[in-house]
Amino acid sequence: MKTFHLDFAHPVPGSTPHQSIHRVSWQGAAVMGILNVTPDSFSDGGKHFQLEAVVDSARKMLERGALVLDVGGESTRPGADPVNAQEEIRRVVPAIEALQDLNVLISIDTMKPEVARAALLAGAHIVNDVNGLGDPEMIRVCAEHGAPAVIMHMQGEPRTMQKKPHYQDVVSEVKGFLFQQAEKALAAGVPSVMLDPGIGFGKTLEHNLNLIRHLSDLEPYGVLLGVSRKKMIDLIADVPEAKNRDAGSIAVHLFGIEQGAAMVRVHDVEGHLQALKVWTALKGQ
Numbered sequence: 606m607k608t609f610h611l612d613f614a615h616p617v618p619g620s621t622p623h624q625s626i627h628r629v630s631w632q633g634a635a636v637m638g639i640l641n642v643t644p645d646s647f648s649d650g651g652k653h654f655q656l657e658a659v660v661d662s663a664r665k666m667l668e669r670g671a672l673v674l675d676v677g678g679e680s681t682r683p684g685a686d687p688v689n690a691q692e693e694i695r696r697v698v699p700a701i702e703a704l705q706d707l708n709v710l711i712s713i714d715t716m717k718p719e720v721a722r723a724a725l726l727a728g729a730h731i732v733n734d735v736n737g738l739g740d741p742e743m744i745r746v747c748a749e750h751g752a753p754a755v756i757m758h759m760q761g762e763p764r765t766m767q768k769k770p771h772y773q774d775v776v777s778e779v780k781g782f783l784f785q786q787a788e789k790a791l792a793a794g795v796p797s798v799m800l801d802p803g804i805g806f807g808k809t810l811e812h813n814l815n816l817i818r819h820l821s822d823l824e825p826y827g828v829l830l831g832v833s834r835k836k837m838i839d840l841i842a843d844v845p846e847a848k849n850r851d852a853g854s855i856a857v858h859l860f861g862i863e864q865g866a867a868m869v870r871v872h873d874v875e876g877h878l879q880a881l882k883v884w885t886a887l888k889g890q
């Protein structure tokens with residue numbers, strides 16, 4: 606079973622000192638729980654729009670085994686309208702502050718450097734950027750705050766990304782972009798990175814399947830895979846309602862872990878942890 610890690614410039618929950626950095630390590634695949642503090646996310650929009658609900662859901666995810674909680678204040682579903690930075694900060698900062706007593710690793714899911722900065726100052730630890738650190742200022746924010754970054758690939762932008770996705774070679778193009786951004790970030794002082802191929806972000810079903818089958822091409826970096834309740838489950842198994850796609854999500858994530866994924870980003874933490882424990886036992890690990 607592989608060991609993965611994230612490095613931070615400052616102490617964070619669960620870290621151990623490692624020379625001049627602090628390291629969080631895990632074996633096999635870790636689980637990142639999704640906390641969308643938005644009214645319009647495709648699966649759970651509005652569910653966590655009240656702080657009491659945020660803290661309650663976060664506590665349950667932690668009790669069930671999540672390593673990281675990913676807080677997002679702007680929906681990036683296909684066709685979603687953008688949210689300005691002030692509104693996004695208004696949504697995420699109170700949620701992050703409310704989670705401080707839980708002593709948990711918190712990721713801020715944002716494309717905006719000003720939102721990332723506000724979230725890190727409020728107590729977040731990781732920046733999860735669906736824009737793949739495309740804004741140089743985002744790299745500077747991560748470096749200044751000693752925060753690791755999740756670098757995701759997206760073709761286009763959320764409102765139009767699914768209209769006509771096109772690649773000559775999706776695996777090599779996505780890999781090339783992610784490796785280029787990772788090298789920029791590390792050279793600029795970001796302590797560590799994870800790579801996310803961006804399933805469903807400017808990709809057809811065949812593009813998505815091809816990327817998942819070749820996750821090992823993204824080594825030696827740790828890979829974050831996020832397929833939870835996405836449209837590809839419906840396209841494969843005819844499940845129109847997003848809330849009913851957890852079984853298909855678990856199947857894809859287990860396959861992705863077999864290909865080397867270090868972390869999976871999920872809505873159903875309990876179901877994924879149960880499946881992971883059984884799957885790991887069957888493999889004798």
